[in-house]
Amino acid sequence: MARGIGLDRPFFDDKNRAFWILQSVGWSGYFVLRTVSGFANDKVWMFAVHVILMTATGYSLTLLMGTLFRRVISMRPLLTTVLSLLAVVCAASAFSIIETWSVATFVNQDWRPRTVEYLGGFILNFTLLAAWSALYYGINYYLLLEEQIDQRERLESQASTAQLAMLRYQLNPHFLFNTLNSISTLVLLKQTERANAMLARLSSFLRYTLANEPTAKVTLAQEVETLKLYLEIEKMRFEDRLRPHFRIEAETIGARLPSLLLQPLIENAIKYAVTPSENGADIWITAEHVGDKVVIEVADNGSGEGTAFAATPSTGVGLANIRDRLAQAYGPDHGFATRKNERGGFSVIVDIPYESGDKDS
Incomplete structure (x- = not known):
């Protein structure tokens, strides 16, 4: 059974598979937490539609961010940082606009968002997407470091074997x-x-x-x-x-x-x-x-x-x-x-x- 679902090998052995699992689990957790929090505060059932839309938006935006991050991760650190920060700002802006529109459409049709509501939504979504980005880079840099360590160990082993052979000959x-x-x-x-x-x-x-x-x-x-x-x-x-x-x-x-x-x-x-x-x-x-x-x-x-x-x-x-x-x-x-x-x-x-x-x- 473990072999059938891929649990018989290291989790990050297939980085693409690991990304999709973490992406799906993370945003599923976001959906559950926001839904439970909303109903605990006596939100209407349409709030679930709002949360589904937010989850789909966050899922899609982070997929786009991930595509960009895969390209910039190998660039110079300063350039990587700047481009990643710009991507988070743009994604958070789009996320907050969609969220305020969704609240006004599905949750409270009498509510008219003002600048402060957009700003509050932007800050919360920026924090969420920045955390996602930090986790993305943290995992990938860890995997790069682990790969470099494994490569160094292989090279050291090959060098040691070559030296032993040379000494024998x-x-x-x-x-x-x-x-x-x-x-x-x-x-x-x-x-x-x-x-x-x-x-x-x-x-x-x-x-x-x-x-x-x-x-x-x-x-x-x-x-x-x-x-x-x-x-x-x-x-x-x-x-x-x-x-x-x-x-x-x-x-x-x-x-x-x-x-x-x-x-x-x-x-x-x-x-x-x-x-x-x-x-x-x-x-x-x-x-x-x-x-x-x-x-x-x-x-x-x-x-x-x-x-x-x-x-x-x-x-x-x-x-x-x-x-x-x-x-x-x-x-x-x-x-x-x-x-x-x-x-x-x-x-x-x-x-x-x-x-x-x-x-x-």
């Missing part, structure tokens, strides 16, 4: 070039099985990065599987020099986070801990559920020079990129810290709100 692809160079070397050495295995893993990793929306959130379990795939590619380059360790609490595997958030941190550890060392390095990825937060740490036992990972014009990506993605995804409700750890290496600690769900957001 900024991820440093130099590992891709390194991997392709390694594959090329393996082909030249005729180690086709290793080259094919590396190509398959690279293909799976790239398929994942392309299949997921840049602004999507994935479960920590999915993120860990992607990290393992990435580490398998790198391990074929570094072999035993790269020693990853995962310590993921069972309670955290369903937690959601921006996709590929941790990959640059692993890449950082490989670049500054594994690559410079002849013996390589260990990398630990840990996740804990602490209260309503998920605390994730990526640590290594290298030289502790991972702070060089901060964004620079040459790389275009780094710790600043991670901070920006976290800020876009969680606002102030997250934590991000770096430190030199007890193993002599570098640690990055991220804490984010615990979110869970079955679908990517």
Whole structure:
């Protein structure tokens, strides 16, 4: 039933429909109030004819005013005010002339209006039509403001989404070039099985990065599987020099986070801990559920020079990129810290709100 009469959607969703409803209800109320007031003061039945004529006059005049107001509302404020005031004065003058004539014709045929009666009628009708105009402009300016707020929110949301996508696509692809160079070397050495295995893993990793929306959130379990795939590619380059360790609490595997958030941190550890060392390095990825937060740490036992990972014009990506993605995804409700750890290496600690769900957001 509500759907049939249009009550299942916001009242001002259809401004034209809302105008006609308010116009009809308002002037119906005017008719009822004036009729009841007249009969309460012992007016004759012809007074009802007079009120019907006044209601029809007011209804018609305000329709004309509304047509004018729709045209002038977008003009400069001063021009809108002047034209609207002139329209109210003209309408009130016409209203008072018709009203005094109607009273003399239907209510009291012996009454002859004088200037003061016209003036009194003008003042009352001017007040009535000015109130109608104020309500008209008040509603329309409110709707314009609401529309501008909605538009601003949409633009802010689009800008936020675009920035998230940009940050995701900024991820440093130099590992891709390194991997392709390694594959090329393996082909030249005729180690086709290793080259094919590396190509398959690279293909799976790239398929994942392309299949997921840049602004999507994935479960920590999915993120860990992607990290393992990435580490398998790198391990074929570094072999035993790269020693990853995962310590993921069972309670955290369903937690959601921006996709590929941790990959640059692993890449950082490989670049500054594994690559410079002849013996390589260990990398630990840990996740804990602490209260309503998920605390994730990526640590290594290298030289502790991972702070060089901060964004620079040459790389275009780094710790600043991670901070920006976290800020876009969680606002102030997250934590991000770096430190030199007890193993002599570098640690990055991220804490984010615990979110869970079955679908990517």
